[in-house]
Amino acid sequence: MTWVPSIHAPSKYRKMHMYKRYDDKISRTHSTNKKHFDVIDNSGRVTGYFSQDSFTIAGLKIKNQSFGEALFEPDLFWRTKNDGILGLGFNNVDGDEEPSVFDNMVSQGLVEAPVFSIYLNRYGSSGPDSVFTLGGTNPDYFEEDFIFADLTVPHRWQFKIDRVQLSSGDSIFSKSGYQAVLDSSSSFIAGPFEETRTINLQLGGKSFRSRNGLTKLKGQDICASRILEMGWRKNDEADWVLGMNFMRAYCTQFDKGNHRIGFAKTYSYEDIITREPL
Numbered sequence: 001m002t003w004v005p006s007i008h009a010p011s012k013y014r015k016m017h018m019y020k021r022y023d024d025k026i027s028r029t030h031s032t033n034k035k036h037f038d039v040i041d042n043s044g045r046v047t048g049y050f051s052q053d054s055f056t057i058a059g060l061k062i063k064n065q066s067f068g069e070a071l072f073e074p075d076l077f078w079r080t081k082n083d084g085i086l087g088l089g090f091n092n093v094d095g096d097e098e099p100s101v102f103d104n105m106v107s108q109g110l111v112e113a114p115v116f117s118i119y120l121n122r123y124g125s126s127g128p129d130s131v132f133t134l135g136g137t138n139p140d141y142f143e144e145d146f147i148f149a150d151l152t153v154p155h156r157w158q159f160k161i162d163r164v165q166l167s168s169g170d171s172i173f174s175k176s177g178y179q180a181v182l183d184s185s186s187s188f189i190a191g192p193f194e195e196t197r198t199i200n201l202q203l204g205g206k207s208f209r210s211r212n213g214l215t216k217l218k219g220q221d222i223c224a225s226r227i228l229e230m231g232w233r234k235n236d237e238a239d240w241v242l243g244m245n246f247m248r249a250y251c252t253q254f255d256k257g258n259h260r261i262g263f264a265k266t267y268s269y270e271d272i273i274t275r276e277p278l
Contacts, residue, residue: 001039002101003068004084006048010071020083022051022069029054029063037068041085041185044074055101058134060110066098085185088116088254090155102134102256111135114257118184119266122248137264142251146262157182157254157261158238164195172198179238182252182261186243188226200225 007023024030032051039046048070055062070084091097099107106114112135119131119141131138137146149159158181164172172195190196200207205225226245253262 001037001068001087001089001097002065002085003037003039003046003048003070003087005073006069006071008069008071022084024051024053024069027053032069039068045072046070046074047072050098057101057105060105060134062101062104062108062110065101065104067101088184089157090256105134106256115253115255117251117253118247119251120244120248122266137251137253141266142264143267144265146253146264148253148255148258148260148262151259151261152179154259156238159261161240164191164199166199166202170202172202178240180240180242181238182242182247184244184247186241187245188228188243189241189246190228190230190243191240193229196227196229199227203227 004022005020007021007025009021024032030051030053032049035050037046037048037050046068048068050066051069052064052066055065055067087100088102089100091099091103102111102114102116105111115136117133117137119128119133119138121128121130128141131141152158152160158179161178161180166172197207203225226243230239230241249266250263251266253264255262
């Protein structure tokens with residue numbers, strides 16, 4: 001789902017926010033049905049109502065796009081510099097959701113194919129900017145062919161995994177049938193308790209509780225693992241969530257037309273700094 005903070009939020013929330021708010025009064029193409037929405041994402045609970053307007057992304061104008069005007073966003077979102085959330089998933093199984101921004105791009109003939117891809121820079125200022133490609137993939141960011149996995153559910157970027165293995169070759173588990181969902185809105189990898197604990201121990205980690213990626217222990221800075229135990233799981237949801245720290249190792253292709261997801265190894269740091277600028 002796509003949503004943006006609304007100018008109509010209570011004033012006490014508007015004063016606390018660092019980002020822009022959508023103002024329907026300055027739009028000639030705005031409409032609303034005031035249908036309420038209440039969703040929970042990685043940052044917490046978001047509530048508001050649905051509206052419709054034209055969107056422009058990378059010079060592409062999407063007409064009659066449904067989106068949420070958020071009247072309340074969680075505290076965690078207030079601390080970011082985001083102006084909203086661009087949903088790139090699927091409509092739910094019951095089909096009662098409006099088409100996503102990308103689905104409307106496809107239906108309105110704005111992109112060449114029902115495919116988008118994401119490259120996330122993992123090398124800081126030394127590497128190229130992260131890139132979001134609409135309608136295909138950009139070969140400047142990966143060095144090997146894509147390996148594809150078919151999606152296992154009709155409404156989520158979810159696929160089957162058979163094995164988790166360290167770069168040393170040691171296998172963490174080889175149980176068949178685990179399900180993983182790729183989530184670009186997450187900054188971590190989450191999975192079952194025993195498996196994530198084994199991975200962190202293999203990496204030389206020690207257990208301690210922290211709410212941040214970096215904390216102090218006896219006056220020393222400690223780097224916290226972003227491989228976490230899955231603290232929640234519904235019957236139809238995945239065993240693993242693979243977030244941005246997983247995606248940085250690959251150029252990821254989201255192929256809605258063929259209902260699959262693809263991974264291609266990105267260029268190494270040495271290749272990036274010795275190649276001509278992209």
